[in-house]
Amino acid sequence: MAQLRYWINTSLDGYIADDAGRFDWTEPDAELHAFFNDLERQVGTHLYGRRLYETMRYWETAHEQPDQTPVELDYARIWTAADKVVYSRTLTAVDTGRTELVRDLDADDVAARKASADRDLSIGGAGLAAVALRAGLVDEVGLVVHPVVVGGGTAALPPGVRLTLDLVEERRLTRGAVYLRYRVRHRT
Template sequence: MGRVIYWMNTSIDGYIEDPEGGLDFPEPTEDFRQAANDHVRRTAAFLFGRRLYEAMEKPWTQDLGKEGAPPLEREFAQLYKETPRYVFSDTLQTVPEGVTLVRREDAASTVTRLKQESDGTFQLGGPELATSLVDLIDEFWVYAFPVILGGGKPYLPVGKQLRLHLAEHRGFASGITFRRYVRS
């Protein structure tokens, strides 16, 4: 059976964006970029909410695939394009080839089916989507950047307590820390 991993980059105070909707996180170092590439290499599919999908799609399918980008970013762009992507949205009407559009009301049944049909890992992104699918999430991954935002959009606005166990923790040269939690 497949596993769903909810992965988002956050500030150390737990926000994925500031109160104005911006991201002003420090530039990650090569060791962080390599870790991201290694994870994406093992990802069966991306499961995105609309806003995260829109933030990811153009930079990784058009902008960074160009020759001038650093090698690890070009590698990520290639891995991203090769990985199936599902976007859960009721507002998008069309998506490009390689992307599957799913209505939000069908999110739980689609993710349940994907987990049953695969032994792979599915990378879930987007706090609202994660909240709606919280009972299907197997692991919670937090890459905390060394910045305090003081407010904004939280990592997971779930509204209920989840008991987790820290399964892995490591730091990167840039001061970014990684924490991998599994359900207790």
Template sequence: MSQLVLMMSVSLDGYFEGPDGDLGWQLVDDELHEHFNRRLAAMSGFLDGRVTYQLMADYWPTADQDPAATPPMIEFSRIWRDMPKTVFSRTLHHAGWNTTIARAVEPQAIAALKGRSASDLAVGGAVLAAELRRLDLIDEYSLYVHPVVLGRGRPLFPPSDTRTDLVLAETHTFESGVTMLRYLRH
């Protein structure tokens, strides 16, 4: 059975987004982008919240046509376009690019999707991740800690009454100073 894998960039103080939605602090160079591409290309699908899906859909379908796109960006554009996607949204009425809309996070439906998937499924979006975590459905947490303290923004993990015990499975530090911490649910 496949696993649900949360892959998110965070600041040292735990924010996935800076003030006013700022993501410019993320140090995604070619090395890190190639790492993301290798991991994501091996997935069976992407599960995204509406905001994340719309951010991705606004850029990645045609990013490979951007003259400023780097080779890893061009590669990811193709990965994103071709990958089956499920977007969780109560308000979205149409989604292109090989995307299915789900109106709610239903544990039985997630289990069925995991059961029919040949490999892991990537989770994108903090709101979706919080709901999946609340339901204890995330199997792996791969956090990419960037060497910056933002001071404020949107925390990856909002306050919750749900405790999740994890086991450290892997660490890796990239040349940029970004450190991957890969945890498995205990």
């Protein structure tokens, strides 16, 4: 059975965006981007909330933009080859390939997707991930912690959720960032 992974960039104080919605402090250099590419190669399906999908759909046509670096072109290939499921009550259509629009995250549907997938799934968007974390669907949490304190904004992890985690990987990255990968211990 495939795993559902929640990988996220976060500030040291636990936010994915500051109070103004900015996350420019997470912009990767080539080495960090290559690290993200390697993580994304493991994923067959992305589960996105609307806002993250609207940010990520840039990669559908990134290869057409001038001055793309090899690592950016590689990411665009990885992203367009993966399936995407967008959860939104406001979108009426999606305009990227291999993309399905679903109104609400249903735990049984996600569990069925995991059971039938031959590659792992990732979930993105703090609100959507919060629903999946509360439902016990997430198998792995990966944090790229950046050396910045933003003082507030969108939390990487939802309040009121308790998880028992096992550290399975830690790695120093460029610009003082650190990658921490945890396996979620599911209650049995």
